[in-house]
Amino acid sequence: xxxxxxxxxxxxxxxxxHRSSMKVGVDGVLIGCWADVNDAKQILDVGTGCGLIAxxxxxxxxxxxxxxxxxxxxxxxxxKENIAESPWPARIRAFExxxxxxxxxxxxxxxxxxxxxPPYFDSGVTEILTAREKARHQGVLSPAVLLKGALVxxxxxxxxxxxxxxxxTESLNATAESLGYFLVRSCLVRGHEKAPYKRSLLQWxxxxxxxxxxxxxxxxxxxxxxPGQPTDEYRFLCKDFYLKF
Numbered sequence: 274x275x276x277x278x279x280x281x282x283x284x285x286x287x288x289x290x291h292r293s294s295m296k297v298g299v300d301g302v303l304i305g306c307w308a309d310v311n312d313a314k315q316i317l318d319v320g321t322g323c324g325l326i327a328x329x330x331x332x333x334x335x336x337x338x339x340x341x342x343x344x345x346x347x348x349x350x351x352x353k354e355n356i357a358e359s360p361w362p363a364r365i366r367a368f369e370x371x372x373x374x375x376x377x378x379x380x381x382x383x384x385x386x387x388x389x390x391p392p393y394f395d396s397g398v399t400e401i402l403t404a405r406e407k408a409r410h411q412g413v414l415s416p417a418v419l420l421k422g423a424l425v426x427x428x429x430x431x432x433x434x435x436x437x438x439x440x441x442t443e444s445l446n447a448t449a450e451s452l453g454y455f456l457v458r459s460c461l462v463r464g465h466e467k468a469p470y471k472r473s474l475l476q477w478x479x480x481x482x483x484x485x486x487x488x489x490x491x492x493x494x495x496x497x498x499x500p501g502q503p504t505d506e507y508r509f510l511c512k513d514f515y516l517k518f
Contacts, residue, residue: 283514286328286359293323293348299496300436300472301390305329306510307474308434309458313337313386315379317426319372319419320389324352324365329514330388331361340384341367342375372414376426383428389435391416416441417448420477424452427479432457434476442473449477456489465497 280287281297290296305326310316310333318327321341330339341356343349349369356365368378376383392414416437423433433454437445439461446456454477461470470493496507503518512518 282516284516285332285514286355288323288325288328288355289351290323290325292351294343294345295320295322295348295390297323297325298390301325302329302511302514303462303472304388304390304434304436304474306333306514307460308386308388309432309476310334310337310386312430315382315384315386315428316340317342317375317384317387318389319375319387320391320414321352321367322348322390324355324367326388326390327352327365327367328355328359328361330386331359331365332513337364339365340375340378341365342370342372342378343367344369344371372419372422383431384423384426385428385431387419387423387426387431387433389416389419389433391419391435391437393437393441416445420445420449420452420454424479430478430480432476432478434458434474436472436474439470439473442475445475454479458490458492460492460494462494462496464495465499466495 316339318341321343327341352367458476460474462472463470508518
């Protein structure tokens with residue numbers, strides 16, 4: 274990934290992000306590349322920021338329609354510009370609205386996949402001053418709220434995928450199970466082999482009754498062998514996106 278004229282350039286698209294509330298980062302790339310998009314025709318990216326995850330979805334799922342929502346006006350304006358300059362402007366639509374209004378954007382059709390790098394920071398502070406603080410702070414859209422809201426938006430067999438701090442995994446799984454989801458995939462992520470696992474990639478499917486699978490596919494991932502030298506597993510996951518992979 275390289276920076277050129279304020280844009281981060283991937284193999285098939287470039288992303289301007291200087292006006293967006295959250296910049297291009299590893300978390301967004303990871304969940305975009307990792308989420309299972311098989312059979313996903315209608316995809317929703319919640320809290321799209323500059324449109325990064327929506328663009329990754331469009332590249333990975335060439336038969337899909339991708340919807341991207343965010344409450345931050347500068348973010349959506351920048352996302353629309355990035356989408357317009359991408360190879361997939363006809364398949365990605367960006368809207369300035371809250372997550373709770375997303376289903377109304379599709380003429381009543383549901384989503385097969387909802388994906389997000391959601392706000393996760395909860396300091397107890399109610400006065401959020403900057404756009405970045407707003408994007409990071411749970412406020413009215415926490416990972417748990419996203420799971421609850423998705424109940425009325427997912428098609429049969431639909432799933433929710435997100436990246437969260439690893440310490441949230443257990444409580445979030447409990448919330449998901451209580452809502453009728455079952456965990457189908459998970460991956461703990463760390464920066465290097467001596468570092469603790471700090472992020473969890475999680476994907477749940479909505480269904481009734483018991484999990485039809487024998488159990489979730491649980492993996493771990495280490496990103497770097499040494500500073501600037503990605504592991505083979507990280508290269509394999511993101512090889513279609515990062516320029517140097």
